[in-house]
Amino acid sequence: MTVLAVIGGQWGDEGKGKIVDLLTSRARVVARFQGGDNAGHTVVNPKGTFRMHLVPSGIFNPEVTCIIGNGVVVNPKRLLEEMAALREQGISLDRLYVSEAAHVILPFHLLQDELEEEGRGQISLGTTRRGIGPVYADKAARLGVRMADLLDEEVLLSRLTYLVQTKNAVLTHLYGRSPLLLHDIYLEYLEYGRQLAPHITDTRRILYQAWEEGKNILLEGAQGTMLDLDFGTYPYVTSSSPTVGGACTGLGLPPRAIQRVLMVCKAYCTRVGAGPFPSEEEGEAASRLRERGHEYGTTTGRPRRCGWFDAVAARYAVELNGADALAITKLDVLDEEPVVRICAGYRLNDAVVWHVPHSLLLWQSVTPVYEDLPGWQCSTREVRALEDLPEQAQAFLQRLEELVEVPVAIVSVGPGREETIIRKALF
Numbered sequence: 001m002t003v004l005a006v007i008g009g010q011w012g013d014e015g016k017g018k019i020v021d022l023l024t025s026r027a028r029v030v031a032r033f034q035g036g037d038n039a040g041h042t043v044v045n046p047k048g049t050f051r052m053h054l055v056p057s058g059i060f061n062p063e064v065t066c067i068i069g070n071g072v073v074v075n076p077k078r079l080l081e082e083m084a085a086l087r088e089q090g091i092s093l094d095r096l097y098v099s100e101a102a103h104v105i106l107p108f109h110l111l112q113d114e115l116e117e118e119g120r121g122q123i124s125l126g127t128t129r130r131g132i133g134p135v136y137a138d139k140a141a142r143l144g145v146r147m148a149d150l151l152d153e154e155v156l157l158s159r160l161t162y163l164v165q166t167k168n169a170v171l172t173h174l175y176g177r178s179p180l181l182l183h184d185i186y187l188e189y190l191e192y193g194r195q196l197a198p199h200i201t202d203t204r205r206i207l208y209q210a211w212e213e214g215k216n217i218l219l220e221g222a223q224g225t226m227l228d229l230d231f232g233t234y235p236y237v238t239s240s241s242p243t244v245g246g247a248c249t250g251l252g253l254p255p256r257a258i259q260r261v262l263m264v265c266k267a268y269c270t271r272v273g274a275g276p277f278p279s280e281e282e283g284e285a286a287s288r289l290r291e292r293g294h295e296y297g298t299t300t301g302r303p304r305r306c307g308w309f310d311a312v313a314a315r316y317a318v319e320l321n322g323a324d325a326l327a328i329t330k331l332d333v334l335d336e337e338p339v340v341r342i343c344a345g346y347r348l349n350d351a352v353v354w355h356v357p358h359s360l361l362l363w364q365s366v367t368p369v370y371e372d373l374p375g376w377q378c379s380t381r382e383v384r385a386l387e388d389l390p391e392q393a394q395a396f397l398q399r400l401e402e403l404v405e406v407p408v409a410i411v412s413v414g415p416g417r418e419e420t421i422i423r424k425a426l427f
């Protein structure tokens with residue numbers, strides 16, 4: 001019996017979807033614990049290619065119960081659309097449950113996200129404009145609407161009445177926009193509640209029971225450690241906790257339930273949106289990584305910023321998450337590189353440091369200290385065992401392990417399930 005958390009060790013888009021999909025064959029429950037439809041997971045399996053935003057990647061295994069936990073923020077319209085698309089491809093959604101305590105993204109959250117981003121001008125964060133910041137802000141301010149509220153006419157009306165009034169005051173007075181119509185929102189969301197009712201439940205209990213029964217449970221992180229609200233490159237972060245602590249508060253599982261943490265990192269780094277990224281490349285190397293790695297956002301289609309593996313940030317992520325194994329994804333994207341670089345330290349003023357800075361100002365002033373390793377310049381796509389990798393690729397992975405101080409358990413060499421090297425079983 002294992003409760004395994006799969007956490008992003010970089011700035012999101014590490015390929016967690018594929019790793020979760022791979023590991024679900026041994027899991028009985030897969031649970032999302034934070035974020036919303038700002039996340040985008042691409043899953044390629046024998047049933048097809050799927051782009052998921054909210055539904056856990058475990059949905060393709062008929063024996064797996066999938067949970068959208070209380071820490072997730074749900075846009076019900078988008079969830080229903082995603083469910084309909086999956087159903088159309090023959091995937092059953094009978095085992096999908098949404099926490100009654102998950103907060104609901106409402107139309108003004110999307111509008112607010114957009115207006116606030118525009119208002120920030122030069123210092124905009126580059127959000128996905130999915131209403132994530134505003135909905136988490138309302139949750140903390142205790143103004144929010146939760147999934148259970150969609151199931152009760154009176155409760156929904158009373159929660160919405162005050163909230164819409166407050167939002168309309170801001171929309172009309174601060175932004176000069178027309179007010180939103182309470183009744184329209186009420187009717188629309190009541191209908192979403194009606195459609196989602198069979199799925200809305202106390203997900204904490206399902207998880208607790210599964211844990212007590214000794215079932216394998218997989219906790220699926222969205223975004224990545226460097227986007228964590230507290231420990232990321234604030235303010236260029238998301239508004240949730242993608243680190244392992246978020247799994248406890250976002251699901252109601254006690255910390256001692258989580259026995260293993262698998263941290264997923266790409267063999268290089270990417271970031272979408274603004275903010276510090278010390279090992280970023282801007283020239284030809286970035287274009288090569290972007291094109292070979294198809295580094296365009298699943299959610300927004302934006303080209304991702306690309307650079308080399310950042311071992312300083314990865315080591316920090318290991319400490320924060322207590323990671324005990326690494327999954328290195330997209331190794332094949334480096335197949336043609338004559339030289340592969342690893343950022344092994346940061347230069348800050350005249351010194352070289354091995355830890356991440358504590359302020360945005362310092363973050364913005366560090367420059368990478370690279371170790372250059374010879375590339376392997378041949379395809380790794382067909383390789384299925386670590387020792388069959390070209391010598392240089394083995395040396396690259398070994399150096400990552402040394403710098404990050406955690407063993408590599410999985411290496412992904414292509415998008416398909418079979419394009420994977422499994423060194424150590426995690427369940």
Ligand code: IMP
Pocket residue numbers: 011012013038039040125126127128129130131132133222223227236237238239272273274
């Ligand atoms: P938000 O989560 O939409 O508020 O966006 C805040 C920051 O997190 C922006 O820089 C986004 O690009 C980034 N972000 C949010 N979700 C993801 C994701 O799933 N992958 C990568 N970056 C993300």
